[in-house]
Each structure stands twice: as C-alpha cells, then as structure tokens.
Amino acid sequence: MLPPLTPAEEKLLLRYADPEAPTVDVDNLPAKTLMSLLDNAEFHGVLPIMLRKLSGDAQLPSDQELRDRLENLRQKATIATGQSMLLKYHGDRIMKGLAADNIPARIVKGPVFARKLYRNVADRPFTDIDILV
Template sequence: MLPELSPAQEKLLINLADPEAPSDWGKDVSAGDLLALLANAEFHGVLPIVLRKFRERGDANLPKDARLPQKLTELRDQMTTATGQSMLLQYHGDRIMKALAAKGVPARIVKGPVFASRLYRQLADRPFT
C-alpha cells in the first residue's frame, strides 16, 4: 500500500520530481518521510529524477537510518537496469530506423526516446520501455 503524504511531503515530492528544481530540502525531514516519498516517486514515475537529486545531496547528508541506504541501494540498482534497458532499446531503435530508411520505408519513433531526449536535459531522468 502506498504511504500517504502530508502536504509538506507532497510539496517536497513535487520539488524533487521537477528535473530543473534544486535538490535541497530542510534538515527536519526524517528517514520515514524520505522512504514514503521514495515509494510515491516510484508509483508516480518520477523516481529517476528523485534518485538523482538524492545523489546530488549526498548520502552523508541524509538522515541516519539503516532502512534508507538499503532502500536507496535497491532503487538505484533498479534504475541502473532501467537505464541499461533504455540504452539497449535506443540502439535497436536506431538499427531499425536505419534499415527502414535504407528500404525507403518512412517511419518515426515516438514517445520514449523522443521524450527523453527532447524534454529532459539528463536522459537518465526518463527511462523508457
């Protein structure tokens, strides 16, 4: 079950989900708050951006709670896999587009890689499947 967020936690999630917003938050955020925020970020599809901002802040600046680094390691591993999958799909998409062009078949790739490259400065902020 997805943890409910307080209005302050919702505001923080919105800030952390914005790829262009700064990655800072107050010192009064607990590990429990951040774990709830991570669960909601994953549910809403903004986890890559949130994890990047956690990394920018630095693990040493996070609340001291054994659950938080454990969860971050798990989620970062998932995002590494998702990024690798996106890279593989990009490679195969490029190959397919070149083959179609060589045969004179008009085609376009839409959504995933196009959104990632045009809407996000950091491609890893928008993995695709």
C-alpha cells in the same frame, strides 16, 4: 497501498519530481518520510529524478533501512538506464533498416521525450520503442 503524504510532503515530492528544481535539503526529514516520498516517486514515475537529487548520502538520516532501500533503487535505476540505452540502439538499427527500404517511419514517445524534454536523459527511462510507420 501507497503511503499517504501530508500537503507539505506533496510539495516536497513535486520539487523532487521537477528535473529543473534545485536539490532539496533533507537534513531534518525523518527516514520514514523519505521512504514514503520514495514510494510515491516510484509510483508516479519520477524516481530517477529523485534519486539523482539524493545522490549525496551525507545529508540523509543514518537509517540503515533507508540506505539499503536507496542502494536497491539505485541499482534498479542503473539497470533501467542500461535497458533504455539498449532499446535506443535497437530502435536506431530498425530505423536505419526501414530507411534503407524507403519506408517512412518515426520513433515516438520514450527516447524522444527523454532526449527533447529532459536535460538528463536518465531522468526519463523507457521500456519499449514505439515506431510510427
């Protein structure tokens, strides 16, 4: 079950979810609040943006469980970015093959959204390639 957030925490999550919003100061946030925010960010698909904004550990509470969780989530995010890069590579190969056979097609969603809607492509990982033929 997803941990509930207070209205103030919901506003904070929205700031973390906005790729263009400035980094949020978390100096006075308890570790439990940050853990709840991470759970909600993961559920809503904005975790990569939040992790990018939490990249400086100096401002985080010195809670080992929180730091371990962040390390685990960062490793998963790195893997997701690598998988997205691999999918993009294979999608490009497929598109070249289709073009060589004069088959009209376009890649839609995932990598297109990542490239066109996000300044940091890693903010929008994807898990498949959708090709409209």
